[in-house]
Amino acid sequence: RKEVEQDPGPFNVPEGATVAFNCTYSNSASQSFFWYRQDCRKEPKLLMSVYSSGNEDGRFTAQLNRASQYISLLIRDSKLSDSATYLCVVWVQAGTALIFGKGTTLSVSS
Amino acid sequence: ETGVTQTPRHLVMGMTNKKSLKCEQHLGHNAMYWYKQSAKKPLELMFVYSLEERVENNSVPSRFSPECPNSSHLFLHLHTLQPEDSALYLCASSQERQLGDTQYFGPGTRLTVL
Numbered sequence: 001r002k003e004v005e006q007d008p009g010p011f012n013v014p015e016g017a018t019v020a021f022n023c024t025y026s027n028s029a030s031q032s033f034f035w036y037r038q039d040c041r042k043e044p045k046l047l048m049s050v051y052s053s054g055n056e057d058g059r060f061t062a063q064l065n066r067a068s069q070y071i072s073l074l075i076r077d078s079k080l081s082d083s084a085t086y087l088c089v090v091w092v093q094a095g096t097a098l099i100f101g102k103g104t105t106l107s108v109s110s
Numbered sequence: 111e112t113g114v115t116q117t118p119r120h121l122v123m124g125m126t127n128k129k130s131l132k133c134e135q136h137l138g139h140n141a142m143y144w145y146k147q148s149a150k151k152p153l154e155l156m157f158v159y160s161l162e163e164r165v166e167n168n169s170v171p172s173r174f175s176p177e178c179p180n181s182s183h184l185f186l187h188l189h190t191l192q193p194e195d196s197a198l199y200l201c202a203s204s205q206e207r208q209l210g211d212t213q214y215f216g217p218g219t220r221l222t223v224l
Contacts, residue, residue, distance in 0.1 A: 004152070008150075031210065032210040034212075042217065043200055043215035043216060043217050043218055044153070044200075044213075044215050045215065046212045046213075087153075091210030097143065097155050097158055097166060097207070098155075098210065098213060100152045100153040101152055102150070102151065102152040103152070
């Protein structure tokens, strides 16, 4: 089983749509979780951290389900500028590096 | 944004060439990383340096040789590469390696091996 798994997509949605991405991780000892965003031919950048209680940043909502070992990202009112690849990232413990998923590609069209 | 810079941005090399990739971070971070990103694959961690000491090497072939002369600079020396080594090579830095800190990436070097 891969350490971090994501549906690669692509997800093609119209502007204004709500879209959700899920991610599962294999190591139950994982401590920290993040969503990074990578635009086409650009470097990944942190979008938001994911907290146990769930957290929201504008149109973006991230949730964590430790029992099922999955993380989700919800994007409301999609904009053209949201088109990118969204990377699910997990950190297990001190002394180890971040583990990146393959990413889910989102394409928002007018 | 110029927090992490990489040069060159694009590189084409033959299998017998020797070249080096350069990364510089201006964020005062203590940890630096080299990643390889190939199409349809997740980011692959290659090397990790913490305070200029190599702390992790994920079984990378010896044709890739990292160098970290100080906490702000990181190099990746390349020699006798194979066509399958063609990929985007990303450098990143973070405040500390062991705390799961946010990683800041450079723009990457797109490498093509002929």
